[in-house]
Amino acid sequence: METEISYLQIHPKDNILVALKDLEKGFPVHFHDKIIYLKDDVQCKHKFSTTDLEQGAQLYMYGVLVGEATTFIPAGSALTTANIHHAAAPFNMGKRKLEWQRPDVSKFENLTFNGFSRADGSVGTANYWLVIPMVFCENRNVNVLKEALVEKLGYKKAKGWAPEVDQLIGLYQTGQSVHDILATEFNQQPNTTFTDRVFPNIDGIKFLTHDLGCGGIRLDSDALCGLLAGYITHPNVAGATVLSLGCQHAQTSILMDEIYKRDATFDKPLVVLEQQISGTEQQMLKDALKQTFAGLMKVNEQQRTPAPLHKLCIGMECGGSDGFSGISANPAIGYVSDLLVSMGGAVILAEFPELCGVEQELSDRCIDEGTAKRFMDLMTTYNAKAEQDGSGFYANPSPGNIKDGLITDAIKSAGAAKKGGNSPVVAVLDYPEKVSKPGLNLLCTPGSDVESTTAEVAAGANIVLFTTGLGTPTGNPITPVIKISTNSALAQKMPDIIDIDCGTIISGKETIEQAGERILRYIIAVASGEEIPKAVQLEQDDFIPWKRGVSL
Structure with a gap:
């Protein structure tokens, strides 16, 4: 059943709420046993405080530390780069936390792909x-x-854009003006066959x-x-x-x-x-x-020929992320990860700069201390190298990310990590190593979309799930990249690059689990050659090797 809500607390520990639509100053927010009146207009996807925050106060989202107040912030205030900055909790060797709730795979365990x-x-x-x-x-x-x-x-392609160019040349040669050229309607759409x-x-x-x-x-x-x-x-x-x-x-x-x-x-x-x-x-x-x-x-x-689903190795990627990424598309493909792992398949979670702030959770999920130590060492070394060169993981969010609500790296990372679901981490790989174990694998790559996707495919991903809130046409030469929107407005605005809309989760039309099952059915069709993702249709053959310097 569709249920419209205006704001969301993601984790009980959070003192940040997410606006699910544009909220005006003075809007009443019912939070626990009190009413908070917004001190500012809060744009859809952005965040606001639930309590008064003193300078230096810590902010939590997804249950983890994601920022620190740089000034006094009254309850109900919009959170921006002007009043908070990135902060992340320290991490160390903790106890193994390998118990997890396996999803019901009865609908899929006997299916195959060709x-x-x-x-x-x-x-x-x-x-x-x-x-x-x-x-x-x-x-x-x-x-x-x-x-x-x-x-x-x-x-x-049989035709491509050549006829359109011929049409423009003909107009130019008959003396048409620049205004006429710009106003020209092309005779037909470019052929993609x-x-x-x-x-x-x-x-x-x-x-x-x-x-x-x-x-x-x-x-x-x-x-x-x-x-x-x-x-x-x-x-x-x-x-x-x-x-x-x-x-x-x-x-x-x-x-x-x-x-x-x-x-x-x-x-x-x-x-x-x-x-x-x-x-x-x-x-x-x-x-x-x-x-x-x-x-x-x-x-x-x-x-x-038919093959069991455990022969799938899926890379999890995000790019052009927005404030809905961590609550719609990312957890939806995280559920896909849990489904596939439960059936014996392999999953790759990469983009190490976008795991900043969730190191403790992920290291605790590693199957043994050696695996956890490798993950923590790679994260520490990578960030130290970035800082040595004048940057750091804190500089990862792009202008587009910030504009759409991801105002600290830890906020972005906590949502990005949802792509990995809840299963234990069976291996930690350094670039350009290859997956050799079924289960959830962590692969050290940049957060940069094409470099990371390039690396995930080299590691063995035969399908890549790519979530986006702003829109990006990234693809790969040899592996189908399935583009999943975090919001329905993007799916409607850029239908030529989006394969699946997860804005249905935000609107209440679908649960995370229902969306995940829908995505897995589409994966099976793509893996069988029955469905062709938009990135493949557009010949989006992006390939950029990572020079092992600093790329966030």
């Missing part, structure tokens, strides 16, 4: 061929192969360019090799072509070591060419075309 089974036991939700440079020097050759292969093999594919069982050829591989520090080039190995061994990848110059830091021998570290019996088709051995660029490209085409012929024989 995926691509790999020799290492993993199952892909898609089937791609990769073309990858070992160093930025080879980016141009990768693009030459892209130009040669994509259209001819049927992976280029593809031409007939030569290899129908291959979802696409993806060309991953980057600016790393040489220069900088060896740590970056070694991490790049691990990242690329994660993509090559990924269950959504059938084979790959690798172009190397030859003299760069990121050697193909390091890449092969990283591949076998992740898959000791690796047997996918792999074409590795080195320009300084091939001689001429022309010769290398000839070899690349022939060997890649032969590989495509081989992997086109692969077809989808």
